[in-house]
Amino acid sequence: MKVLILGAGAVGGYFGARLAEAGKDVTFLVRERRREQLRERGLRVQSVHGDIHLQEPQLIVAGEETGTYDVILLSNKAYHLSDSMESIAPYVGENTMILPLLNGIAHMEQLWERFGRERVLGGLCFIETTLNSDGDVVQTSQTHEAVFGEWSGGESERIHLLKETFAGTKATIRTSADIQRDMWQKYLFITTLSGITTLMNSAVGPIREAVYGLELTRQLSEESASVMRKIGAPIDTDIVDKQMKIFMNQGYGMKASMLRDMEKGLEVEADHLQGYLIQKADQLGVAVPLLKVVYNNLKVYELKRAADK
Numbered sequence: 001m002k003v004l005i006l007g008a009g010a011v012g013g014y015f016g017a018r019l020a021e022a023g024k025d026v027t028f029l030v031r032e033r034r035r036e037q038l039r040e041r042g043l044r045v046q047s048v049h050g051d052i053h054l055q056e057p058q059l060i061v062a063g064e065e066t067g068t069y070d071v072i073l074l075s076n077k078a079y080h081l082s083d084s085m086e087s088i089a090p091y092v093g094e095n096t097m098i099l100p101l102l103n104g105i106a107h108m109e110q111l112w113e114r115f116g117r118e119r120v121l122g123g124l125c126f127i128e129t130t131l132n133s134d135g136d137v138v139q140t141s142q143t144h145e146a147v148f149g150e151w152s153g154g155e156s157e158r159i160h161l162l163k164e165t166f167a168g169t170k171a172t173i174r175t176s177a178d179i180q181r182d183m184w185q186k187y188l189f190i191t192t193l194s195g196i197t198t199l200m201n202s203a204v205g206p207i208r209e210a211v212y213g214l215e216l217t218r219q220l221s222e223e224s225a226s227v228m229r230k231i232g233a234p235i236d237t238d239i240v241d242k243q244m245k246i247f248m249n250q251g252y253g254m255k256a257s258m259l260r261d262m263e264k265g266l267e268v269e270a271d272h273l274q275g276y277l278i279q280k281a282d283q284l285g286v287a288v289p290l291l292k293v294v295y296n297n298l299k300v301y302e303l304k305r306a307a308d309k
């Protein structure tokens, strides 16, 4: 199978390098500046699971003619979705599968609208990874998992083929028969984790220790879960309890990628994650006061960032 990865950033660079390391036919669709950097340094990954150095990763920029691909992994940030969809469009054929690894859920509707529901799989990833100042991927904790499946559930023939394609890769790339639930639950987890760590400007350890840290984290999770339930999202009844346990088990220095991006002065996915849920909450009459504090904090960051430019 021919695999195209949109973006060679923290997530796409990591999983793409792992696939290439395993000998899969992987091409990265990147922008000009990233292509120059990757041509100069190669694609380097520093990882707790072993480093990788791809000296000459296969690279294209949008518009180059290569024909279509069997599967396209999307690993852009949500605020680059429109551009990313335009960039991949020439490489999408009749049977191409589009597998998004973005956090959140709102991108699914945009992808369905642009490419048709049939082509778009559900997907997500659990990984803590970032780019350093040289553009190398730095992956720092044990989990390095990507999950995919048919949005409508079950395991189809094409999902089976994709699973075989990804087999033998030194990362956990697995299927889910209920990817909708997995995506909503990951959305709940990341909305809470990115919300509380950016609001407190801290990794999870000090938040857990501070006087109201756990209470506020739970409140945030419960607010988002109540919106999701009102929407009819398929989340487990005890999901908040389960995710609080996961929160307790994270390493002391664990941070959401959104906080790492803020620390670097980069754009954040506030509208895509917290903003989307607040919009739904307001439409459905669900009170989400703490979620609004979190979102407002991100909006203040965005305003200050724009003023500093």
Ligand SMILES: NC(=O)C1=CN([C@@H]2O[C@H](COP(=O)(O)OP(=O)(O)OC[C@H]3O[C@@H](n4cnc5c(N)ncnc54)[C@H](OP(=O)(O)O)[C@@H]3O)[C@@H](O)[C@H]2O)C=CC1
Binding pocket: 006, 007, 008, 009, 010, 011, 012, 029, 030, 031, 032, 033, 034, 062, 075, 076, 077, 078, 080, 083, 084, 085, 087, 101, 102, 103, 125, 126, 127, 128, 129, 130, 131, 257, 269
């Ligand atoms: N980092 C993490 O630990 C995790 C992130 N996620 C989620 O994964 C998604 C990706 O995050 P992450 O990898 O951190 O983000 P990064 O910013 O590190 O990477 C995104 C990449 O997409 C590229 N890109 C954007 N638009 C285009 C385009 N039109 N053509 C080609 N390349 C493009 C960017 O290229 P350029 O360099 O040119 O800007 C960039 O390299 C987000 O939704 C995030 O929330 C999920 C789990 C963990």
Ligand SMILES: CC(C)(CO)C(=O)C(=O)O
Binding pocket: 103, 125, 126, 127, 128, 190, 193, 255, 256, 257, 258
């Ligand atoms: C919580 C985590 C690290 C899990 O993959 C994540 O999705 C993020 O920080 O963006």
